[in-house]
Structures are given as C-alpha cells and as structure tokens.
Amino acid sequence: MPELPEVETVRRGLERRALHRRFTSVAVTGRRTVRRHPSAELSPALLGRQVEAVRRKGKFLAVLLDGGTCLVIHLRMTGQLLWVDDPTSPRAAHTHVVVGLDDGSELRFVDPRTFGEWYVTDAVDAEGLPSDFARLGPDPIVDGLTAATLAARLGRHKVALKAALTDQTVVAGIGSIYADEICFAARVRPDRRTDTLSRQEIGRLARAAKAILARAIELRGSSLRDEQYRDLMGELGSFQSRHKVYDRAGLPCRRCRASVSKIAFGARVAYCCESCQL
DNA sequence: AGCATCACCTGGCTGC
DNA sequence: TGCAGCCAGGTGATGC
Numbered sequence: 585m586p587e588l589p590e591v592e593t594v595r596r597g598l599e600r601r602a603l604h605r606r607f608t609s610v611a612v613t614g615r616r617t618v619r620r621h622p623s624a625e626l627s628p629a630l631l632g633r634q635v636e637a638v639r640r641k642g643k644f645l646a647v648l649l650d651g652g653t654c655l656v657i658h659l660r661m662t663g664q665l666l667w668v669d670d671p672t673s674p675r676a677a678h679t680h681v682v683v684g685l686d687d688g689s690e691l692r693f694v695d696p697r698t699f700g701e702w703y704v705t706d707a708v709d710a711e712g713l714p715s716d717f718a719r720l721g722p723d724p725i726v727d728g729l730t731a732a733t734l735a736a737r738l739g740r741h742k743v744a745l746k747a748a749l750t751d752q753t754v755v756a757g758i759g760s761i762y763a764d765e766i767c768f769a770a771r772v773r774p775d776r777r778t779d780t781l782s783r784q785e786i787g788r789l790a791r792a793a794k795a796i797l798a799r800a801i802e803l804r805g806s807s808l809r810d811e812q813y814r815d816l817m818g819e820l821g822s823f824q825s826r827h828k829v830y831d832r833a834g835l836p837c838r839r840c841r842a843s844v845s846k847i848a849f850g851a852r853v854a855y856c857c858e859s860c861q862l
Numbered sequence: 863a864g865c866a867t868c869a870c871c872t873g874g875c876t877g878c
Numbered sequence: 879t880g881c882a883g884c885c886a887g888g889t890g891a892t893g894c
Contacts, residue, residue, distance in 0.1 A: 585887065585888080586888095643888075658889085660887085661888065662873090678872090696871085696873065697872050697887095699870070699871065699887085699888070701889090741864080742865090743866095750887095752888080760887065812873095850867095851867075853886095
C-alpha cells in the first residue's frame with residue numbers, strides 16, 4: 585500500500601516528467617475518484633494550466649498549477665499514477681482519470697478499489713499547499729522529526745503506539761508497513777500505550793522513522809506480493825526485501841532468530857518480534 | 863477532546 | 879473444482 589516512500593517515489597517521477605507541462609485534456613471515467621466536489625469541475629480547473637511544482641505532505645500529492653490552483657491526489661490503497669508516452673496504448677482495467685499533457689504523453693490514474701481521490705482547490709497557504717493539509721502532523725522527511733516534536737505530537741494520546749504512528753494528524757506519511765518497521769527498529773512493541781513510552785524510546789522512534797523512511801525512498805518503496813504498488817513508470821519498488829517484521833509472521837526475526845509474531849492491536853494487526861521489542 | 867467503530871471497495875486468498 | 883466468505887487498509891464520518 586502506498587505510504588510516504590512510495591508516494592515520494594511517485595512525486596519524484598511526476599516532478600521529472602510533468603514539471604512545466606500543460607494539461608491539454610482531462611477525462612474522468614470513474615464514478616468515485618473525484619468526489620469532494622462535482623467531477624465536472626476537474627476539467628475546467630486543469631485545462632491549459634501549467635505544472636509549477638509537485639509537492640507532497642504525508643501520503644498526499646499536491647500538484648501546484650499556475651494561477652494558484654492545486655490538484656491534490658491521494659492513492660489510498662490501490663491507486664496507481666502511470667505515465668504513458670503513447671496515448672494509443674491500451675488502458676488498464678480500472679482506469680478512472682486520464683489527463684493529456686502538452687508533450688503528447690498521458691497521465692493515467694488506475695485504482696481497482698476506488699478509494700483513491702483527486703480534487704482541486706484554490707484554498708492554499710503561502711507555500712501553495714492546500715489549507716486542509718494544516719491538520720496533518722509533520723512529514724518526517726520534508727519537515728524532519730525530533731524526539732521533542734514527536735513527544736509533543738503524541739501529547740495526551742493514550743492509544744497503541746501503532747495507532748498513533750499511523751494517525752496522520754500525529755505524524756504524516758506512516759502506514760501499516762512502515763509503522764511496524766519503525767517500531768522494530770526502535771525496539772518498542774507496536775501495541776505499547778503511548779503514555780508509557782520513555783523519553784529514550786520516543787527518541788529511538790523519531791530516529792528510526794527518519795532513517796527507515798529515507799532508506800525506503802532510496803529503494804523506491806515497497807511492492808508487496810500483489811505488486812499493486814508501482815511507480816510512475818510502472819516499476820516495482822525494492823524495499824520489501826529489507827522488511828524486518830511486516831508480513832513475516834512465523835519467520836525468524838532478522839535480529840534474534842525468534843519467531844516474528846502477528847499481534848492484534850485494536851481492530852487491526854501488527855507484526856513484531858516479542859523477543860526484541862519491549 | 864479523544865477514542866472506538868464503521869463505511870467505503872474489490873481482488874485474492876482460505877476453507878469447506 | 880467451485881464458491882462463499884473473509885481479509886486488506888487510509889481516511890473521514892459518527893457516536894460515545
């Protein structure tokens with residue numbers, strides 16, 4: 585599932601291919617992808633506009649256009665942004681949005697489970713980012729993440745650590761995979777209540793978050809068995825081979841050889857080594 | 863305010 | 879083999 589490293593990989597691809605390009609056509613073919621406002625509003629907001637920057641906060645992509653409009657794209661679980669040099673090439677099943685660029689190429693949004701979302705907004709801050717991004721916590725790569733900041737963001741929360749790490753208003757960009765990997769690296773159980781964490785543990789979590797997300801970006805993200813995540817050019821990521829605990833239940837811990845556990849936390853699950861993580 | 867729960871959705875997997 | 883049912887999971891709405 586696309587989390588911060590996967591979305592950053594897509595962002596870099598978009599920046600490389602779409603920067604300074606203009607939209608020449610817009611076709612919304614899916615029912616649900618554009619749902620925050622009437623889907624008919626997407627085309628007039630994009631047509632003729634030039635891409636001035638491609639930014640990201642957490643898992644949200646923000647395509648900044650001339651005139652101050654921002655196109656926001658969220659891949660959610662199964663969304664793929666695919667760059668196609670030949671617009672006559674066949675469209676994949678579940679293609680919900682297709683936009684043409686002034687160099688003759690096409691950007692296609694493919695999303696089998698239709699959780700992904702596109703919307704445009706003119707409500708932007710001084711940096712051109714959508715005002716509603718303000719509710720998101722710091723992005724560990726863009727904004728950095730210190731122990732003090734993380735401790736402050738955890739604040740009065742008294743929930744399972746994994747629930748806090750994946751709460752986008754606490755920290756932006758972490759999902760199920762990287763939460764488990766960060767907890768393992770910090771040697772803290774994902775089901776620990778946040779109000780029991782020591783200063784040292786919060787420090788390890790902040791450092792682990794930055795290091796793991798940065799390394800995962802270098803390796804262009806994680807593609808799981810379903811190979812659902814692909815970058816802008818359709819390539820798979822390779823960080824999955826470095827996963828220490830995620831989806832490794834029953835396999836030996838890469839640090840101590842004990843069996844990796846799949847534990848319940850609230851209504852969801854987490855993977856961890858109950859020998860290494862306290 | 864903070865927390866738990868649910869809805870949204872479909873492909874792939876499990877188990878009968 | 880076929881098929882029903884379950885699971886995955888990010889976000890936003892809802893209710894307590």
